[in-house]
Amino acid sequence: MSLEAALLSVGWQPITEADYTALWFFVDYEWGSPPSATSLHHTVPAPYTTAFLSSNQRLVATDGGSPDLLKPLLQHVQPHVRLGERVVCVAQQPKRRGSAAGVAAAAADALVVTTVTDTGAVRTYTAETVIVTASLGVLASGSIRFMPPLPEDKARALAIHQWMAQYEVVIAEFPYAFWAAHFPPGRTCMLYAGTPRMLLHDLSGYYGRPILEFHLAGDTAVRVSKQPLEQTKEKLMGILRAMYGEQDTPDAIRVHCTQWNSNPLTQGAFSVRPLGMTDAEHAALMRPCCNGRLHFAGDGLHPVHSGYMHAAYLSGLATADAVAAKWAMAAPIDAALVTTEPLRTSEGQLMVGTSA
Numbered sequence: 001m002s003l004e005a006a007l008l009s010v011g012w013q014p015i016t017e018a019d020y021t022a023l024w025f026f027v028d029y030e031w032g033s034p035p036s037a038t039s040l041h042h043t044v045p046a047p048y049t050t051a052f053l054s055s056n057q058r059l060v061a062t063d064g065g066s067p068d069l070l071k072p073l074l075q076h077v078q079p080h081v082r083l084g085e086r087v088v089c090v091a092q093q094p095k096r097r098g099s100a101a102g103v104a105a106a107a108a109d110a111l112v113v114t115t116v117t118d119t120g121a122v123r124t125y126t127a128e129t130v131i132v133t134a135s136l137g138v139l140a141s142g143s144i145r146f147m148p149p150l151p152e153d154k155a156r157a158l159a160i161h162q163w164m165a166q167y168e169v170v171i172a173e174f175p176y177a178f179w180a181a182h183f184p185p186g187r188t189c190m191l192y193a194g195t196p197r198m199l200l201h202d203l204s205g206y207y208g209r210p211i212l213e214f215h216l217a218g219d220t221a222v223r224v225s226k227q228p229l230e231q232t233k234e235k236l237m238g239i240l241r242a243m244y245g246e247q248d249t250p251d252a253i254r255v256h257c258t259q260w261n262s263n264p265l266t267q268g269a270f271s272v273r274p275l276g277m278t279d280a281e282h283a284a285l286m287r288p289c290c291n292g293r294l295h296f297a298g299d300g301l302h303p304v305h306s307g308y309m310h311a312a313y314l315s316g317l318a319t320a321d322a323v324a325a326k327w328a329m330a331a332p333i334d335a336a337l338v339t340t341e342p343l344r345t346s347e348g349q350l351m352v353g354t355s356a
């Protein structure tokens with residue numbers, strides 16, 4: 001059931017601008033989609049997060065933001081992390097016997113991961129097990145090619161739902177904080193009830209520079225992520241000048257838009273539990289494939305806390321546990337790795353493995 005239908009069923013519907021703005025804040029702002037497209041499931045009561053965390057664990061403020069939280073986790077794996085490489089293909093290498101020139105024998109069907117670096121170089125890695133943690137939006141976009149293709153139920157679930165929140169943040173720096181006198185004392189956020197509805201966040205106190213953030217959701221977020229930044233700046237300046245006066249509102253010095261919706265590495269802001277999704281579809285998404293060698297993890301794959309950092313963390317732990325359990329039970333694996341050069345088809349597509 002959608003949140004809109006749920007509210008109607010208890011006799012509430014928005015009438016005033018204040019109602020619509022409050023609804024936008026509790027639904028669109030939180031879940032990146034309007035009440036008509038947001039599932040009641042796992043959104044009300046929204047504080048799954050607060051239920052999960054103890055009372056002294058809810059809010060963490062660090063100068064460096066989320067990366068500060070991740071540093072302790074990263075220190076053990078950092079040396080093995082390759083940045084600036086995009087995975088374009090995960091292919092199952094058929095079981096081989098003997099060896100051919102340039103190809104070592106592998107005891108079992110390994111997986112070959114092909115990446116493209118920022119400079120366009122193509123690299124391959126061979127592994128006994130692969131865990132894919134790209135967002136469900138990335139998986140649904142088809143930008144990572146799987147050979148063989150993903151199982152039908154997984155591919156279908158990815159194709160028929162909107163898995164990612166549509167959300168963008170525009171950050172603008174100004175010569176001075178012309179808005180400061182208009183924010184309620186002690187408050188850093190303000191809701192704009194006009195078109196488009198948005199949340200304004202004064203970041204001056206955090207960064208010591210006059211910076212305003214504009215939080216946008218739904219169709220507006222998608223449009224802003226795709227249109228030229230200058231167009232977005234013009235629209236926002238028009239709104240600010242209508243609010244604070246033509247004379248008193250200087251032009252922004254710098255403007256940045258997150259562009260999560262158009263970024264090929266995110267394809268949306270964060271995971272949501274889509275309206276109408278079934279538990280069977282979710283189970284299909286979580287299920288490993290390629291004889292248990294190809295696994296998936298990420299915030300969208302946690303059964304309860306979808307869309308939160310702890311969902312990503314817990315999903316990763318569960319998947320790593322499953323892989324470790326499989327390794328512990330498996331017979332010793334022949335460590336010989338297959339080195340393959342990726343092939344190009346006549347269409348220029350990357351093709352890895354099977355005929356190497």
Ligand SMILES: Cc1cc2nc3c(=O)[nH]c(=O)nc-3n(C[C@H](O)[C@H](O)[C@H](O)COP(=O)(O)OP(=O)(O)OC[C@H]3O[C@@H](n4cnc5c(N)ncnc54)[C@H](O)[C@@H]3O)c2cc1C
Pocket residue numbers: 085086087088133134135138143144167169260264265266269270271297298299300307308309310311312
């Ligand atoms: C505005 C906003 C506010 C949020 N607020 C909160 C909050 O208050 N609390 C909270 O708990 N959560 C919050 N979240 C959600 C949280 O950020 C996500 O749930 C979490 O980051 C998901 O982690 P993940 O590892 O599953 O996915 P991601 O963080 O998306 O990581 C996936 C990684 O895979 C990489 N990738 C994708 N495709 C490829 C490819 N082909 N090759 C190589 N790499 C690839 C991406 O670059 C990315 O680094 C917020 C998110 C947003 C956008």
